Amino acid sequence: MKRILFSVVLLSSYCFSQESDSLTFNDSKKPDSAKTLNKKEIKTKNIDDVVITGTIKPISRSKSPVAVEIYSQKYFQKNPTPNIFEAIAMVNGVKPQLNCSVCNTGDIHINGLEGPYTMILIDGMPIVSSLSTVYGLSGIPNSLVDRIEVVKGPASSLYGSEAMGGVINIITKNALTAPKLSVDVMTTSWAENNIDFSTKFNLGKNVASLLSLNYFNSTKRFDENNDNFTDAALQNRISVFNKWNFQRKENRLASFALRYLYEDRFGGEMQWNKSYRGSDEVYGENIYTNRVEAFGVYQWPMKENIVTQFSYNFHDQNSFYGNNPFVARQKVAFTQTYWDKKLGNHDLIVGATFKRTFYDDNTAGTLSSDGLINEPMKSPILGLFIQDQWEINEKNTLLLGYRFDYDKIHHAVHSPRFAWKFSPNPYHTLRFNFGTGFRVVNLFTEDHAALTGSRDVVIKSDLKPERSINGNLNYISKIPVGDKLLNLDASAFYTYFSNKIVGDFDTDHQKIIYDNLQGYGISRGASLNIDYSFSFPLTVNLGVTYLDVYQKFDGNNEKSQQLHAPKWSGTYNLTYRFRNNVTVDFTGQFYGPMRLPVLPDDYRPEYSPFYNLANIQISKSFKSGFEVYGGIKNVFNFTPKDPLMRPFDPFDKNVNDPVNNPNHYTFDTTYGYAPMQKIRGFLGVRYTLK
Template identity: 80%
Template sequence: MYSQKKDSVSSGKKIKTGQIDDVVMTGTIKAVSRSKSPVPVEIYSQKFFQKNPTPNIFEAISMVNGIKPQLNCSVCNTGDIHINGLEGPYTMILIDGMPIVSSLSTVYGLSGIPNSLVDRIEVVKGPASSLYGSEAMGGVINIITKNALTAPKFSTDIMTSTWSENNIDVSTKFRLGKNAASLLSLNYFNFSRKIDDNKDNFTDAALQNRISVFNKWNFRRQENRMASFALRYLYEDRYGGEMQWNRQYRGSSEVYGESIYTNRVEAFGLYQWPVREQVITQFSYNYHTQNSFYGANPYEAIQKVAFIQTYWNKSFRKHDLMAGLTFKKTFYDDNTPGTLSADGLTNQPMNSPILGAFVQDQWEITGKHTLLLGYRYDYDRIHHSVHSPRLAWKFSPNPYHALRFNFGTGFRVVNLFTEDHAALTGSREVVIRSDLKPERSVNGNINYIWKIPAGNRMLNLDASVFYTYFSNKIVGDFDSEPDKIIL
């Protein structure tokens, strides 16, 4: 974790805070001192999660206040992550600042991110669409992976549970000369014991057989310029259902079972240009396929997401300016009505490019007041122009108190069948009565931090209130007609 010692001055008297002032990335994209950031960012290191060992990020994040991983299906253990009470699709999951976790992978992919990859996790609760675009309405979870240059040469972690959940993490690094290092990590998770403690003839937890391979390269360059590149592959075989189910019943109605095969490839990286100004390009790509049966109902889907972003950062006087351009292209296809043409006769996959631009100014008005103004413009060929303004203000009268206010708007393009599990697993007919336009919201939150010195330690009191207003929230009607889901 990046950190720096800091002395603070308040009311003309020098105060030794004696604490570590962390450097955070998520709230403003660039590295900034946590105490100076007008956006409240929470940091959780790997040591925090080691206090309660878990095999993956989905389970580990449950220890963070205000974040709730939720299982939406007791049969196949579909899960998502809620922030400030908002459902999982409103939470953006990043890996090294990249939108790697696409909508299809939120259904099962979150449990496929092993803790062995994690250096730290940064959490922003509240609106972040002005920087990150669609899906960042409730907040952002940025999973920052280990740096190959500083990672240990070899590490291993083996864990099991009383339910025979077995998890193995092995990683090693090697160098190519003085300026390049590679980190290679292997994760294997297996849970194959059928358990039915409540005697309902259904598995109490989904059986899983999962492997993940991760390789990351970091490069040391002149003038501390950054460069990195990473690849990850994930395969998972997941099943839940009646106790007597086995693979020969896959796709039949004779014995009920939900069987999901997942294949996923990710690539992402960062490059700082060799120019006098600070110009950085980030890029990512993910390819995700799902082959599944919910009883006799097949669900086959493929999603490909390409993303590239270039931003420029310049500091002068009391202003820290940032401007950037982004391009994101999403391809999604499945065998549901969600990707049929308007007449319902031909397949029409979603192929959605979104071009965006953003600008942001962080203005340190005085030593006590910091103001952040941001604006983002996105253009989608179907939904056209989307505007996302942002305002953040921090008041800190001394090193021990900080009040932050954040306001912004958000939007999200809905992928119904990747997110609404009931639409896949139920026997109801799905009726879409009108075009599904992007969801829109206005978000605001107030955060107060009080640091209380206690000898050589520091107690932290952190309180937040938040409010979200939706102008076009898509909610399924499950009650009007028992045999239908109406949207």
């Protein structure tokens, strides 16, 4: 069972793109480093951007006691992708992990922690949860995005269960300020076709509506590694989004949004067609997804600042993994009301949340303890939270938070939080965050390996909620270089897990055995981001992350490294702008060796090689609003070797053949760690009418 216990404010009227702002000083208050700049205006990025994710209310990024990273839609357009799942790879320390080499479903890892530890929000609402952590991420088109806010580290006092590793908040466009018309059409040499269309219209002076349509189609089959399986899953997907924003007196908030998603996804043997769906003749993984989302915010018409938020999502899943069916349905309703009060130097927020989840599927996860009766999960959860942000003086800000959740199964759950920001001058900022986290698991919606049929799932005992204690230290330095600033953003983090729920892939190669860890888990590491704009039109953004994620079992001093958590990883983004509105972007990610789920006596390496996924794009914009772009993805043509075990026997009909299979290998889809798509070209055109 998996629940999201959280609270976050939807402030859709605050939609700012990532642009350059100016930092200036009065002569009498200039630090010595600024005096050397001959009073020139210093350019820096995002110093006054408004963020909401870290502290539940709008606050200048430079004043937030919680470190928040901001990425605009333009940033992700440097490497155009059809969905957020692929685009988020451009963020240092965030990795979209493919969990299946056949159907290419996956989740998003922050600082090496698996996808279920990442809370993903749309306009601050728990839209992406449970089933959609695996099946819905690729259905969120980039056309919806105004900006994305990323918080790395604990946030359970605000967001609840899944926020043990971090939060990704997708802020959608505001209908009041969105362009009148926006069109983006892209195709690739692998026959991936993507269309984004959005338009807005006004009803009077105070009401605006944004209508967005995304269609993605990829139906051509490729098998470049000759294993008779599709290298990339075929997809036919449509997403329709409609958002209403209302202009009210005193800028009070009011918005409402609806989204519908349909996807038909297939991966499997090249000769598969719909007639083989559910059979054991030709292997295919075919997933139908129907999803409806609704969410909104309303600020009460009164003197006190009281805001109510609400969301609802319905997810219907109809899938076959070979001849193994997975049919599931989920309904989640959520509401939250909070009171925001300014008391001297204290910003006080007090709120309450209520969430009701219905979940049912055809697996053992929803059976009674005796295995005889189907028992869908019906889980009402009540939450209360309080937060005090105290601006002690211009240099010091303190944040204290506490959350209390209660449900009928796990009873009371407590989540405290502490954050401190020290900024002696505009060039240096130190932030320290400490908090506890918890997580309750629904294995069958989180671990794709449990659904493929390639391994049996065994639950050894009643699973207890995971607990964590987390600390995060962040330092930002802005170093004057000429009339520019070199921006450094460094972080160190440490998380201690108890009752960690782990899947044992090693004891029995035909099973995944789940149990609470008899021992503890550690996630620790450090990251560094550097960005600088040269005096000539070159901008460089570099990021590197070091991770050490492992478990230790009672009575055993040896580390068990976390699967799919590379020790080293990083991102790079180089942009050169020519005078004739031509821009060249060179972007990519690199990953060091990561531990992979191998079988006993596996001939494949237990650790992946170092690899680099690079892309280059050339674009030209015109005054008429058109922009043409094109380039190459996966420039260095990297793909994993042997991602599937025994692809010629996917139904394990010849496992016990002593001559041809003396090691009793079974068909396995979990080894893949990177996309199988080789080098390919792309071409697109955008048009924006403001």
